[in-house]
Amino acid sequence: MEIRAIITGSTGMVGEGVLHECLQHPDVKEVLVINRRPCGVKHPKLKEIIHENFYDMLPVATKLHGYNACYFCLGVSSVGMKEDRYKRVTYDLTMEVAKTLAALNSDMTFCYVSGAGTDSSEKGRSMWARVKGKTENDLLKQPFKAAYMFRPGFMLPTDGLRYSQKYYKYMTWAYPFFRRVFPQWVSTLAEVGQAMINVTLYGYSKPVLEVKDIVTLAHHP
Numbered sequence: 001m002e003i004r005a006i007i008t009g010s011t012g013m014v015g016e017g018v019l020h021e022c023l024q025h026p027d028v029k030e031v032l033v034i035n036r037r038p039c040g041v042k043h044p045k046l047k048e049i050i051h052e053n054f055y056d057m058l059p060v061a062t063k064l065h066g067y068n069a070c071y072f073c074l075g076v077s078s079v080g081m082k083e084d085r086y087k088r089v090t091y092d093l094t095m096e097v098a099k100t101l102a103a104l105n106s107d108m109t110f111c112y113v114s115g116a117g118t119d120s121s122e123k124g125r126s127m128w129a130r131v132k133g134k135t136e137n138d139l140l141k142q143p144f145k146a147a148y149m150f151r152p153g154f155m156l157p158t159d160g161l162r163y164s165q166k167y168y169k170y171m172t173w174a175y176p177f178f179r180r181v182f183p184q185w186v187s188t189l190a191e192v193g194q195a196m197i198n199v200t201l202y203g204y205s206k207p208v209l210e211v212k213d214i215v216t217l218a219h220h221p
Helices: 013-024 058-063 083-104 127-139 166-170 172-181 189-202 211-219
Strands: 003-008 028-035 046-050 069-072 109-113 146-150 154-156 186-188
Touching (some): 058 083, 154 189
Parallel strands (some): 154 186
């Protein structure tokens, strides 16, 4: 199987890390990134669309045919946001992209990055977890070939990438300890990207992937 992947969020830490893994993987033949600003990466496999309004994908829809994977890594922190605003930039935006892609590519595997602690019931006390839970639930209803919800916790950044968040870099010294003592919360960013590729190639037994599932899938497809 040859993967032709669309990646969102490649000017952020997670998306950049996933893009890095895709460009190195022999089964990924083509990558299209959709960004509001250039990602700064040049590679023979890579194409880029600059598109500012993710709430309206119609202007670029004709360029989104023929892809069989989407790795949706676009997201924002909920810190300082009220729920209606956070829902707008998380749920509404994601669903616009997903519905557009589902209508164009019936054989697509859609991977969405939410986070450890996401609330599938949509009723918990944590605002961000409720919004992410609703986003996950509604993505799973879309007519994709398959959809998988990724819930990473702490991710060890990939060396040499530009968008790693500073607080992740400051904690890398403690990574071996966290990996040993709290394996249910810790992975590498590379493992997240490898797991997305492997779930596209081989599938997985359940649609919601916690950290242990991500690590398992990254190493044992």
